[in-house]
Amino acid sequence: MTILFAGTPAFAVPVFEAVAQRFGVAAVLTRADSPQGRKHVLTPPPVKAAALARGIPVLQPVRLREDLASLRAVGADLMVTCAYGQLLTQEALDMFPMGVWNVHASLLPKYRGAAPIAAAIAAGEEETGITIMRTDAGMDTGDMFLQERLPIGGEDTCGTLSEKLSALGARLICTALERISRGDVVLRKQGEGTVCRKTVRTQADFTRPAREVSALIRALSPEPLAYAVCGELTLNCLDARVVQGSGPAGAVLAASPKEGLIVACGEGAVRLCEVQPAGGKRMADTAFCNGGRLKRGDIFDKPAL
Numbered sequence: 001m002t003i004l005f006a007g008t009p010a011f012a013v014p015v016f017e018a019v020a021q022r023f024g025v026a027a028v029l030t031r032a033d034s035p036q037g038r039k040h041v042l043t044p045p046p047v048k049a050a051a052l053a054r055g056i057p058v059l060q061p062v063r064l065r066e067d068l069a070s071l072r073a074v075g076a077d078l079m080v081t082c083a084y085g086q087l088l089t090q091e092a093l094d095m096f097p098m099g100v101w102n103v104h105a106s107l108l109p110k111y112r113g114a115a116p117i118a119a120a121i122a123a124g125e126e127e128t129g130i131t132i133m134r135t136d137a138g139m140d141t142g143d144m145f146l147q148e149r150l151p152i153g154g155e156d157t158c159g160t161l162s163e164k165l166s167a168l169g170a171r172l173i174c175t176a177l178e179r180i181s182r183g184d185v186v187l188r189k190q191g192e193g194t195v196c197r198k199t200v201r202t203q204a205d206f207t208r209p210a211r212e213v214s215a216l217i218r219a220l221s222p223e224p225l226a227y228a229v230c231g232e233l234t235l236n237c238l239d240a241r242v243v244q245g246s247g248p249a250g251a252v253l254a255a256s257p258k259e260g261l262i263v264a265c266g267e268g269a270v271r272l273c274e275v276q277p278a279g280g281k282r283m284a285d286t287a288f289c290n291g292g293r294l295k296r297g298d299i300f301d302k303p304a305l
Contacts, residue, residue: 001023001077001078001098001177001180001181002026002074002075002076002077002078003019003023003024003025003026003076003077003078003079003080003177004025004026004027004028004029004071004074004076004078004079004080004096005019005020005025005027005028005029005047005051005079005080005081005082006028006029006030006079006080006081006082006084007028007029007030007047007081007082007083007084008030008031008045008046008047008083008084008085009045009046009047009083010046010162010166011082011083011105011162011165011166012046012047012082012083012084012103012166013046013047013050013166014166014167014169014170015080015082015103015166015169015170015173016028016047016050016051016082017050017170018170018171018173018174019080019170019173019174019177020054020056022174022177023174023177025051025054025056026056026057026074026075026076027056027057027058027059027074027076028047028048028051028056028057028058028059029058029059029060029061029064029071029079029084030045030047030048030051030058030059030060030084031045031060031084031085031086032060032062033045033048033060048060059071059074063086064086064088064089064092065089065091065092068089068091068092068095071092071095072095076095076096077096077097077098078096078097078098078099078100078101078177078180079095079096079099079100079101080100080101080102080103080173080177081100081101081102081103081135082102082103082169082173083103083105087137087139088100088135088137089137090137093135093136093137098180099134099135099180100134100135101132101133101134101135101145101173101176101177101180102132102133102134102135102140102142103130103132103169103172103173104116104130104131104132104133104140105117105128105130105162105165105166105169106119106120106128106129106131107127107128107129107131107147107149108131108133108140108144108147108190108193109141109190109191109192109193109194110193110194111128111194111195111196112139112140112141112193112194112195112196113139113140113195113196113197113198114196114197114198114199115196115197115198115199116128116196117158117161117162117165118158118196118199118219118220119196119219120152120161121152121156121157121158121161121215121218121219122215122216122219122220123215124211124212124215125152126151126152127149127150127151127152128149128150128152128161128165129147129148129149129150129165129168130146130147130148130150130165130168130169130172131144131146131147132144132145132146132147132172132173132176133145133190134187139195140193141190141193142190143187143188143189143190144187144188144189144190145176145179145185145186145187145188146172146175146176148168148172150164150165150168154241154242155241156218157218157219157221157222157238157239158218158219158220158221158222159221159222199219199220199224200224201220201224201225201226201227202216202220202224202226202227203226203227203228203229203301203303203304204216204217204226204227204228204237204300204303205302205303206228206249206250206263206264206265206266206270206300206302207249207250207265207266207302208265208266209265209266209267209268210242210243210265210266210267210268210269210270211242211267211268213240213265213270214240214241214242214270217237217238217239217240217270217272218239218240221237221238221239221274222238225237225238225276228263228272228300228301229300229301230252230294230298230299230300230301231298233277233278233293233294234277234278235272235275235276235277235278236275236276236277236278236282237272237274237275238273238274238275238276238282239272239273239274240270240271240272240273241270241271241273242268242269242270243262243268243269243270243271244268244269245262245264245268245269246264246268246269247264247269248264248299249264249265249266249302250263250264250299250300250301250302251263251264251297251298251299251300252264252294252295252296252297252298252299252300253269253296254296255289255294255295255296255298256289257286257287257289257290258286259289260272260273260284260285260286260289261275261285261288261289261294263300271285272285273285275288277293
């Protein structure tokens with residue numbers, strides 16, 4: 001079977017590599033190159049870089065629905081998608097006689113949409129997983145084929161959990177393709193679903209319970225990040241743990257190289273284990289506290305209403 005792979009971010013690279021190595025990929029469909037960093041250097045998507053390293057042709061239509069001819073020219077029997085970033089029209093779906101199969105990073109029908117990994121962490125879920133589904137014209141609403149669960153650790157950030165789920169997705173799509181090639185497919189309809197939106201940079205609200213504050217910080221790490229403000233200091237928060245402690249919400253309970261940076265919440269307290277001062281480098285809280293920019297009793301601001 002001839003396979004077209006559609007994907008864009010780093011999450012999709014292990015999935016692409018597994019499919020390319022085991023089954024071969026005729027062409028890759030990905031998003032356009034985009035400006036990155038402070039200098040806005042035009043940078044190819046990670047999947048494009050991986051495809052070019054293997055000598056595989058790359059398609060980058062700005063609006064897929066306006067350039068379906070390039071897809072049709074590949075002559076693929078089947079398409080695998082993983083975090084591609086554009087909805088497929090029915091006309092596009094109908095090009096592939098063996099179907100379009102999506103690797104989705106949640107236990108569908110929960111967390112359809114743009115940020116399922118972050119949504120699961122922020123919601124305090126104890127597990128997530130990968131769903132292989134046959135894509136339809138909706139937003140992650142297609143019939144489900146395979147599903148495998150993965151625990152969410154209390155130390156997981158969106159970044160670390162993404163790596164685990166990417167590896168799981170790479171393995172599960174290969175199992176799915178083997179079965180599809182044999183005609184061994186049984187699909188299940190999805191029930192009522194939940195939709196998650198794209199994540200945005202968010203100010204931590206220390207009036208919330210510590211478990212919610214920790215979950216938000218980990219869900220938004222390594223990007224777009226949660227942040228905290230204390231006077232003139234803006235502190236990006238990359239990792240947090242729930243710890244024992246009490247005090248006025250937002251109060252700094254500890255800020256030393258020995259204890260780290262601990263902040264009281266509406267219930268309990270959190271340790272901000274990894275931080276990044278605005279304009280500075282990311283560092284452990286113990287290293288940050290060496291600078292003496294915060295002291296016990298300082299109060300982090302509440303988010304504006």
